[in-house]
Amino acid sequence: MSSAATGRPSSALRRVLVPLALAQFICSFAGSNMNVMINDISEDLNTTVQGVQVAITLFLLVMAALMIPAGKLTDRYGRKRCLNVGLAVYGLGALLSAVAPGLPLLIIGNSILEGVGTALLIPPVYILTTMLFSNLASRARAFGTINGMGGIGAATGPLIGGLIATAISWRAAFGFQILVILVIIVLSRRYVRDPVPPDPARPFDAVGAVLSAVGLVLVVLGILAADNNIWLMTGLLVAGILVLAWFFSWVRARERAGKEALLSTALFHNRTSNLGLITQNVQWLVLMGISFVVSAFLQVVRGYNAIQTGLILTASTVGLLLSSLAAERLARRYAQRTLILAGFILTIVGIVLFLALVGLSSGVWAFLPGLFLIGLGIGAMLTPSVNIVQSSFPDHLQGEISGLSRSVSNLGSSLGAAIAGTILVAELTRTPQRSYALALIVLAVIGVGGLVATAKLPAAPAPPAAPSPPGGVSAPDLQET
Template sequence: MTVPPLALAQFVASYAATTMTVAVSVIAADLGTTVLGVQIAITLFTLTMASLMVPGSKLTDVLGRKRCFVLGLVVYGVGALLASAAQGTGTLVLGYSLLQGIGSALMIPPIYILVTVTSPDVETRARRFGVVSGAGALGAAAGPLVGGLVTTWFGWRASFLLQVLIVGVIVVLAWRMVEPPGAPGRTRFDVAGAVLSAAGLFFVVAGLLQVGTSPFWLFAGIGVAILFLFFAHIHNRERAGREPLVSPGIFRDRTTRLGLLTQHVQWLVLQGSFFVIAVFLQQVRGYDAIRTGLMLTPATIGILVASAAAGRMARRHSQRLLIRGGFVIAIAGLALVLLLVRADSGVASAVPGLFLLGAGIGIMLTASVNLVQSGRPDSAQGDISGVSRSVSNLGSSVGTALAGSVLAGVVRPGGTSFALALATLTLVAVGGLIAALLLPKPR
């Protein structure tokens, strides 16, 4: 009974991150605010979740994996319930942006830790990570489609109530989970490290969300400076014989560094390409949110098919080879989209490229997570899980920001700017493939 609640939790967290985008105008009108006000709430959710992911992961060593997971679910559910009853932007920010963001940061790292420490071998772990990754991809892809349907038929508040219902089911399932043996005992929490990491990631993500404007350099510079102080802090704390928020040894291992880089690129390419394609369909072809969600279905199917086959692929091939193969397939998919999709082309023109893009990313997501998580002992899972999730969140933010800046910076007729944005993402994917080729052979 370990995997179902973990997969459902990843589904609802991914769903929440994308479903709000189709209801922005409706929420703004209902609350008597502006579209910008609702967009700020969405941005704050991303910032809260990304900045607290590392401290949230480390709390699993203090509270226990299962307890931290359940606590995150409860905070998340309370936030969704509060957001559903919002009468103004203040309550929406408190419920959605803050409480759901904090809940996500508490419940997502234990998902990957529990899968790792309860799996007896690499094949089983790959199969379970495939289920979790597939659920996350399904949630992200279903967010705009299901959110559009629910908002149209029942109102935007029903989308939050649906999340409350799902979280209630997960809590019931999670209550029957058993805390795995050998879980870390209570440790002294590195408060200063948590503050520095949260502040650094907050400013970095805030800067990435403003690419193309002058505040980008200010926020990004502040974030990088704070993260520099964070790394100096954890090095000094470790030398003094005290446990840091994250062990610096994680970043000394070549496999871990390159594995984290491939994770970052995967999420960058996934979110960036979805953003570009969605904007193209809505601005050039005039699609609404529901039709846009349906057009992205081939990519979702590709991710689900690859995730379902993760266990078999892990039995036959190394994780390193799967990451490389996934990048090759994803690059081929992007190339097909660039070659076949035009403003006046038929619906079927996008299917082959989107399916290959989804399949390639589905192969990589499972293999990269398996490679990174399996490379550290159970006692270090709190460290690596938080870093892994933060790197992935940064990839999502960079992907959307990079694609948006290219689209905004190129003013040409037709779909030239969209082609340039996809070509840019393809080059980034090639960089990810190079990183995958540099992965050392497993010892």
């Protein structure tokens, strides 16, 4: 029986999956591991908690702002080439971060270069997975592996980062990232092949790329400015919304003129995909928001060190691991919509339980049940959300939808850190318990919004209607038939 018939990938595809999953792991790890090193970094670099929060949020924001243009570049320069360039830029950023003498160089290395590298390498991960795993069952399994590794990276970032920071230094955590990047480069060169050749003549909408990036940056910077100046916040948010409106107007004008735009407006005509994108955004917003709030509270208010903070956050890692390991079995028994609904419910219940127990007791144990449920819930819904979005479109739109999907997810991450961090930092020195609870309540309310969006998803999304364009060259030794 063939691998396509059984839904199990060939040995060649399983080897391809290793560097792709590792790439998602290290990028998610980078987005969360600094949370447990807030005190160490701020003291070593003579900066503030808010300064470190800005660096963390800017890293996530750069990813979100550049993910759509980077996804489009894969069609012009090739998926594997973009993956390798992204890995190299990311590695350079990690090296600069490891030797940074102050916050400015840390922002250049971590926030900018690692953010740019991630934006370049993540779209190829999802595009290659969608193109190579043509069987729906094996594609779901592949997305489960990649998103599971992404969730594990985000959840174990505090623990691994805390262990390294406590045993050696926070700088060594960036050394760990460099080592993983080198492993991915070696495995990628050996196993990854691009199933479709690039089209160097394909036009690139540079104006659209600038407008989309600037608009997203202004919106998140506006949220970050909330605790400093309400007028600055309002000005940045309004400017960001106007620039994004200009971007969509620009895109529509190019499409009417018969020119290729950065992002096809047809992507937003699919209701199922739109709802799936909302669930992705909310999932990562809640995950990164909770990670930042809990990490900051444990270190700044409770006085725990990096390893103690990481160990407490391991409760969410355990929950996420359990639901990720069960993802394949759950997908066979339940609809994707059902899994996402269950995930949001578990996450919201986890936040409520978290608040209730911490309010009743000052013991470490009070953090654990809520964190476990949060990890269990988020792990259950990461894979079905991505699969719903990616599978809603044919192969020739995978570059665009992958960039949009990853941009929406990373925008959620940056908004989570910005919203929760802004609430926490703004009130922490005056009423820490209240600000901590307020940040989590806001995240729970946003989670309810994700639950409502999920309830509107169809029980069984239809497959993409449009066929892939002719002329593509497949890789028979890798692609399923």
